[in-house]
Amino acid sequence: MTARAPGSIAEIQSLVQNSDRVHVVGKGSKTALHNQTDGAAIVDLSGMSGILEYQPSEYTVTVGAGGLVRDLEAALKQHGQYLPCDPLLPGAASIGGTVACNLAGPRRFRYGGVRDFILGAQLVDGMGRAFRVGGKVVKNAAGFDLSKFLVGSLGRYAIMTELTFKVFPDAPCFRSLRFNYERLDDALSAIFFINQSAYELDALDLIPAADGWSLLARLAGFQESLPQRVERFAAGMERDTAPSDIATLAESPNLWDPLAELSGEFLVKAALAPKQIPAFDRMIAGARRRYGVGGNIAWLATDDVEALAAALRNCGLRGLCLRGAVHSAVIGAPADDALAQRVKQVLDPEHKLV
Amino acid sequence: MATAIEKCVHCGFCLPACPTYSLLGEEMDSPRGRIYLMKNVLEETLSAADAQPYIDRCLGCMACVPACPSGVEYGDLLVSYRMLQERERQRPPLDALARRLVIETLPYPKRFRLAAQTGRIGKALRGALPEAFASMLNLLPEKLPSPLPAPPVLPARGELRAKVALLPGCVQQALAPEINYAAAQALAANGVEVHSPPKAGCCGSILLHVGAEQQAIELARRNFGQFPDDIDAIITTAAGCGSGIHDYELLFKDQPDADRAAAFARKVTDFSAFLSSLGMRERTGFAHERRVVYQDACHLLHAQGQQSEARALLMQIPNLRLLPIADAGMCCGSAGAYNIDQPAIAAELGRRKVASILAAEPDLVVSGNIGCITQLRQQLKSTGNPLPVRHIAEVLWEACAGSE
Amino acid sequence: MNRAFIAALESIYPPQRLLTRDVELLPYESDALTAFQTKPAAAVLPDSDDEIIATVRLCHEHAVPFVARGSGTSLSGGSLPIADGLIIGLNRLNRIKKLDPQQRIAVVEPGVINLSITEAAQPYGLYYAPDPSSQSICTIGGNIAFNSGGAHCLKYGMTSNHVLGMKVVLADGTVTQFGSESIEGVGIGPDLVGLFVGSEGLFGIALEITVRLMPQPELYRTVLAAYDDLGRAGDAVSMVVASGLLPGAMEIMDRLAIKAAEASVKAGYPDAEALLIVELEGETLQVNAEFEQLRGIIEASGAFEIRVANSEEERARIWKGRKGAFSAVGRLSPDYIVQDGVVPRSRLGEALVEIGALKEKYGLDVANVFHAGDGNLHPLILYDGRAAGALEKAEALAGEILALCVNLGGSITGEHGIGMEKRDYMPAMFSEEELDIMQALRRAIDPLEIANRGKMFPGGEAPALKQHGMHPLEKAGVISRE
């Protein structure tokens, strides 16, 4: 079935009302999400794009959900601001897709993820109702916070047409460093050391290296103080975590793209706690991997998705498959979805949204 | 009273400070809850008898007062309320008996000694006695010390810097006469002439704490005129007396000698506060390091706002290391006659206090109040710990004099 | 409340933890919004989550409404009991079950006091970031219900941003668990934590909560600036934001609030029309660099006095006045209403002028305290309940302030929630359809509407506002208030 690209909320409403099953694509960057949608009406949201409201002094921005993340980032950058949840795949992903899949990048380490920066949304639910959730100001405690619920909802509860985010001023300068460790445990200890220290990192990723593990760290801040901070941080790390090697790295676009070097038929994101890494890592031999955000998100590429799913299950973890032909995009341990089901019952009782 | 009640905005900021609330986790046993109950009693939407158990469980430790941003004078409220209720109150017979015992014996050292002697006989029978009596017996040492009267006037050593009189205290005189003795010596060593008027007696505070207003007034009155006029201060070594005397204003409200009571109260100063403002002249210190925990008496810390005075004194002593403890401001459960009225709560608070003291690994515990000292000794004893607990006057005397 | 229900409770709770007598229930009559009072039929004080679960299931079975209660500091009547209903007091569930400084998380029971998490984490250089002014007493359970925040929520967010996982019992007795120990929280699948936080106790009771801890900032730099005009303080905030600085906190107090705080904690504040507190926090080197910039901005902002805290003690003093400001107003006025509304930051000035005009119109005093960084206003409306009609007047003024917030594009509550107090303002913010959807969601979770019945949604019986009036003893001439 060919995709339809509605240009207004009313069109989306009527599309939902007149279809049995509806599947939303943003930019289609996460191919695995679009595998099992036979027979569904495909809604392409690229018509719902653009910056709708942006007042830099409010730290808030409202955008069409179908727009590219890259365009939003460019608009923010003009005012020295950014989305601190650091959406992945900015060049390919839509803003709605980023929220639906909860895809935050390494800089999420500093201030928080998608859930921490979404403020409100305009929706069309599975009954074809259009309504707003959340608010447009940075603080709002009125009503149930369905806007956060949308994060990771995979488009199964409602179609987002408009999204409001909190944004922050960005730092002018960045410096990245790499610390090598022979053993995973040492690298993890270094993360724990950082966790209890006052060093404020912009990003922190853990990557397997040829002869051990690398910790990739980035600091951000003012020109005046950054070199000294970097020096102090490196010295602290050297003293307290005994790395086998320390290197300063030139900033490059690929350096902080967790997916850049992950080749494989299937690409999977999983959330985990740093202390789960050793056991999990032992089970996923063969998978290419990077543990981003201080070891709280696993980025995994593999050709054997069944084995990966089994490893996740064994560790009580769940993953989201972003690329590759899978039956269901969510793999691993089953979720306790008692509460999610109730929401489904209300927003999409006929299970139209797939 | 109404001002205090109306000032309470029900914000709950006082709750974490309250020992009974932290123990029982119920609103009726919190300052906010008690104020609410008292309000309902005054408005006659609740009977006083129903509210009584919760008011009785209040330690009167006043930890809720500094915690209140709205300035509720809980102390005034409690004292006035207790006085009001005591007039109308009917107690169950056994309770009434225990209370009678408190009122009739605690303020009088001689009677108390006597009761203590019989008490010792009673110890054998403890199992058969109701809890309230048993706990009272627990407080008694195996053997009462012999009286240790201070000379009527102890001259200052060296240059004369001040003249004071010592308030004798009641229970303390029987249980620990050495405290006032040490206080006199420590003061004298610092250039203070110390009078101990032979006819002075109990200040009545202990009765005020249990709401026995009339008896309290009478005892207080007996003391007026017993003290020389030309002294700089009347020194107490028991925190409860100090804060009780500061409540004279309430006690003597509408009484003919209110002025006299106020003048008397103005002169009364706690031992540590006095010495710390005078400044210590002598401080030889200890030969070896002493690890010390200072236990705040509620009636000094909360009721009189004295957080730093005693600590400042202790910190000036060479070789004395003052250790911080967790929940320092929390009552130890002694609170006047409380460990007699509410033995279970008192014991649990004591247990918690001892646990946080022991965690600091001290080799000496110092306090400024006989009630706290007795309570801590009792609790330590029950855990089999030989850690000594002493009054700050004793420690200072030893430190000033280099233990002559 | 029927006999069978009480009997069933008796099989769960010993008498000391099952409260049914008037004297035991009266103190639970109101939360910190004392204008509302309702005596519950009973209260229980569970000691374990099993007891809570059993209790909720019983309530569901017997269709008895219940209200979970933390420390009862809600300012919107959120923990106001329901007549014929049950209070489930959670204060005894105050254990920190796990503290993992390496992963920067703690797992706590719902009755744990906000500040005690910070106290437990402090030895490891960590703290729990959301800091409502009531942090020394309010519980995590209550914080979750209202998504509470405080002065330092500009940078790191409110409660919702610091909760990673939860075990809850839904109002129909279903026990469910979501989220994780990863800072991603739920991570894969809809963010149920985000949905539960802020649900005002209408979905069920949080039994166990995993929170994230933050490293203590290495350095705070706190500035207090005094202005002779409230608008100028507001402009200074805009200047700070425009400069690209991201302070940890920006707070404004007006003259009356300053006076209350002075009376309460004697912070030694300057005599001014408005005080602005700006605090930078973070790594020493970075903060010092930022501070130079901030100082320049504040100096150019027309402040007539600028004070910089040079020690932890001075910083604490600056904050103490601000943090105690609410309850301190109790010293100025026999009665007051705390309001909570949000306006877009750029319209703060406008809002303040309007509030000034309303003040005149109603002839009532309003003290303003606000989280200027995120446009969250806390007007404190002073009135004297003894005067006839004063409460109604104050209520009307409060209502106009809320309408103003909505008209300026803001919200009727930033952190205190809707509770009982603001039910009737919900339609000003949400369409009928939006409210219907929320109602439907609530019923999907709680078909009998037993959890916190009567809160959040408009309509339904409200308890009569309590008119303070003269104290009965006062009327009788026994006592007097000066």
Ligand SMILES: Cc1cc2nc3c(=O)[nH]c(=O)nc-3n(C[C@H](O)[C@H](O)[C@H](O)COP(=O)(O)OP(=O)(O)OC[C@H]3O[C@@H](n4cnc5c(N)ncnc54)[C@H](O)[C@@H]3O)c2cc1C
């Ligand atoms: C002086 C003062 C200052 C304040 N300052 C602030 C401030 O700066 N910022 C701010 O946000 N708030 C503030 N508040 C409001 C209040 O402290 C918060 O709303 C707080 O979160 C309430 O916590 P509590 O434990 O008292 O909850 P309660 O008042 O007991 O309950 C509040 C709500 O939470 C529900 N609830 C309680 N426990 C649970 C649970 N385990 N699961 C589900 N629901 C539960 C209750 O049913 C009720 O609806 C202030 C209050 C006062 C009195």
Ligand code: SF4
């Ligand atoms: S802190 Fe003060 S105002 Fe608040 S509840 Fe306690 S007594 Fe009342």
Ligand code: SF4
């Ligand atoms: S005096 Fe002590 S025990 Fe009594 S209410 Fe106040 S804090 Fe609680």
